[in-house]
Amino acid sequence: MNLRLSVWALFSLMAGSPALAGEFVLEGDLSAHYSSGNFVVWTPKSSPGGKRASGGMMAAATSSAAKPVSMESTLDVVARAPLSADGTFRVEAPVETPRVVYFYVLDARGHEGQRFAPMKGNAFILEPGNLRLHMDRPGRFFVEGGRYNDAVYNSWRRSAPYMESQEEYRELLPSVDGETEAERRARTDQAAAVFSGILELEQEARARTATTHPDPLARRLTIESAWLGGPWMLDALRGLAEMTPDDPWVVERLARTEASEAKRLAERKRFAVGAGIRDFVAQTLDGESVRLVDVRANSKFVLVEFWASWCGPCRVEIPHMKQAYAEYRDRGFEIVSFTIDNDREDWEVASEEEQLPWANLGMGEDADAPRAYNVTGVPKNYLVESATGEILARDLRGHHLDEKLAELLGSPTTASLGAASQSGVVEP
Numbered sequence: 001m002n003l004r005l006s007v008w009a010l011f012s013l014m015a016g017s018p019a020l021a022g023e024f025v026l027e028g029d030l031s032a033h034y035s036s037g038n039f040v041v042w043t044p045k046s047s048p049g050g051k052r053a054s055g056g057m058m059a060a061a062t063s064s065a066a067k068p069v070s071m072e073s074t075l076d077v078v079a080r081a082p083l084s085a086d087g088t089f090r091v092e093a094p095v096e097t098p099r100v101v102y103f104y105v106l107d108a109r110g111h112e113g114q115r116f117a118p119m120k121g122n123a124f125i126l127e128p129g130n131l132r133l134h135m136d137r138p139g140r141f142f143v144e145g146g147r148y149n150d151a152v153y154n155s156w157r158r159s160a161p162y163m164e165s166q167e168e169y170r171e172l173l174p175s176v177d178g179e180t181e182a183e184r185r186a187r188t189d190q191a192a193a194v195f196s197g198i199l200e201l202e203q204e205a206r207a208r209t210a211t212t213h214p215d216p217l218a219r220r221l222t223i224e225s226a227w228l229g230g231p232w233m234l235d236a237l238r239g240l241a242e243m244t245p246d247d248p249w250v251v252e253r254l255a256r257t258e259a260s261e262a263k264r265l266a267e268r269k270r271f272a273v274g275a276g277i278r279d280f281v282a283q284t285l286d287g288e289s290v291r292l293v294d295v296r297a298n299s300k301f302v303l304v305e306f307w308a309s310w311c312g313p314c315r316v317e318i319p320h321m322k323q324a325y326a327e328y329r330d331r332g333f334e335i336v337s338f339t340i341d342n343d344r345e346d347w348e349v350a351s352e353e354e355q356l357p358w359a360n361l362g363m364g365e366d367a368d369a370p371r372a373y374n375v376t377g378v379p380k381n382y383l384v385e386s387a388t389g390e391i392l393a394r395d396l397r398g399h400h401l402d403e404k405l406a407e408l409l410g411s412p413t414t415a416s417l418g419a420a421s422q423s424g425v426v427e428p
Contacts, residue, residue: 021094021096021097021128022094022095022128022129023092023093023094023095023128024092024093024094024095024126024127024128024129024131025090025091025092025129025130025131026041026079026090026091026092026131026132026133026143027088027089027090027130027131027132027133028088028089028132028133028134028135029086029087029088030083030087030088030089030105030135031086031087031088032087032135032136032137033110033135033137033138034083034087034105034108034109034110034116035087035109035110035111035113036082036083036107036108036109037082037083037105037106037107037108037109037116038080038081038082038083038105038106038107039080039081039082039083039089039091039103039104039105040072040075040077040079040080040103040104040105041077041078041079041080041091041093041101041102041103041126042075042077042078042101042102042103042104043075043076043078043099043100043101043102044075044076045074045075045076072106074342074343075104078093078101078126079091079092079093093126095126095127095128097217098125098126098127098128098146098148098217098221099125099126099221099224100123100124100125100126100221100224100225101123101124101125101126102121102122102123102124103122103124103133104118104119104122105118105119106118115349116138116349117309117310117345117346117349117350118310118346119138119139120308120310120311121139121227121310122139122141123153123225124143124146124149124153125143125146125148125149125152125153125221125225127146127147127148127149129145129146130145131143131144131145131146131149132144132145139312140166142154142157142158148217148218148221151209151213151215151218151221151222152209152218152221152222152225153225155205155208155209156201156202156204156205156206159201159205161201162198162201162202162205165194165197165198165201166198168194169191169194169195169198172187172188172190172191172194173191173316185399188398188399189398189399192397192398195313199228202228203228203230203232206222206226206232207230207232207235207236209222210222210223210226210232210233210236210239210240211232211235211239216240216243216244219236219239219240219243220240220247220249220250222236223236223237223240223253227377228377229257229260229261233257234254234257234258234261237250237253237254237257238254240254241254263374264374267374270374271373271374271382271391271394272391273392273393273394274390274391275390275391276388276389276390276391277292277304277382277384277389277390277391278372278373279291279292279293279296279389280292280368280369280372281368282338282361282362282363282367282368282369283361283362283363284359284360284361285347285348285351285360285362290336290359290361292304292336295334295336295359295386296384296386296387296389297386298334299332299333299334299386300331300332300333300385300386300387300408300409301332301333301334301383301384301385301386301392301405301408301409302333302334302335302336302383302384302386303321303333303334303335303336303381303382303383303384303396303401304336304338304373304381304382304384305321305335305336305337305338305379305380305381306337306338306339306340306369306370306373306375306378306379306380306381307337307338307339307340307378307379308339308340308341308346308378309339309341309346309347309349310341310346311378311379313379314378314379315350315354317379317397317398318354318356320398320401321335321401322356322357324401324402324405325357325358326357327405328405328409331409331410332386332409333405333409334358334359334386335358335359336358336359336361337356337358337359337360337361338361338362338367338369338370339360339361339362339363340362340364340365340367340370340375340378341362341363341364342363342364342365342366344362344363347362347363379397380394380395381394381395381396382394383401383404392404392408
């Protein structure tokens with residue numbers, strides 16, 4: 001036996017490591033947000049080839065004439081229960097070994113009868129014991145009572161710096177009565193900086209757990225549950241490979257991550273400012289085919305925007321994009337958006353809520369458009385000069401989009417441009 005593994009085995013016995021198999025019970029109260037719905041714990045469904053479907057969703061048909069599948073049919077459901085009349089729920093299931101799972105509230109309704117699309121990213125560690133889910137608002141929660149939940153998630157979610165930064169970010173989002181355009185731009189820049197700091201806190205905590213925790217399972221679960229990569233990921237996998245050299249998951253994941261990192265560097269050069277854009281064709285919800293090359297032929301500049309219904313930063317940006325579009329459309333500015341939602345109903349509900357006035361395309365993260373642009377996360381956008389197809393800028397948000405459009409097409413005529421009302425709060 002590897003000496004390092006022997007030391008870990010001794011440590012586990014001394015520390016009283018919890019049993020890996022048993023029963024799990026999860027309870028919670030969602031009455032502050034939902035009047036009804038079904039609480040579902042799930043994992044991604046395996047495809048016929050045995051591979052897990054990306055993001056847990058099966059891509060729906062690209063044609064609007066095809067009958068959409070139900071969301072639940074695309075999931076491997078671990079446990080489910082309807083919300084009771086008082087908004088509480090209780091689910092239970094056997095656990096063979098701690099693992100990453102997700103939860104949705106499907107068929108959710110608010111207290112005024114409005115529909116809510118399921119929020120992506122609600123992950124926790126399924127482990128034996130009595131657990132309780134605390135949610136003070138949609139998208140922000142923690143699970144109490146699990147050792148691995150504490151190591152993988154609560155180590156940063158419940159830390160004072162993280163919670164304080166979240167509150168600071170929330171306070172910076174709403175517009176301020178009487179603020180000048182300069183003050184608004186300073187506030188949005190500050191909010192962006194705080195948001196970046198929140199992500200850094202999460203990444204630093206994950207890196208620490210994934211590279212220093214004495215339990216190799218805690219390290220692996222941290223890596224599995226990470227939604228943002230970084231240099232720490234390779235370091236963590238290499239360290240885990242030393243601890244568990246015969247684990248096929250570690251061997252495969254390390255090889256895949258090394259290859260992915262090399263590809264990422266190549267793709268970044270391919271889509272750098274000054275590079276050429278890639279044309280694609282995709283469909284609207286009505287089944288109309290739209291070609292980027294045709295949009296370019298009838299415009300001077302095009303913003304190619306990738307988003308998703310579950311992406312908070314994407315949704316909060318839409319009101320501002322609408323104002324920029326209204327101001328500059330007659331001057332030759334166009335927007336083409338593509339949602340990477342894999343479930344058609346999510347796309348439909350979000351589109352109904354947002355009422356996008358430009359080309360609203362999909363379907364799914366495995367479609368031609370996101371594959372052509374190597375979209376691994378959203379929001380992401382590219383501002384393109386239509387005549388040449390040259391990428392002029394990337395990831396323009398808020399007043400940075402205003403400033404670039406003013407530079408290219410002239411100053412806006414409405415002083416209120418960019419003072420978009422906030423339709424919600426982004427939770428990292």
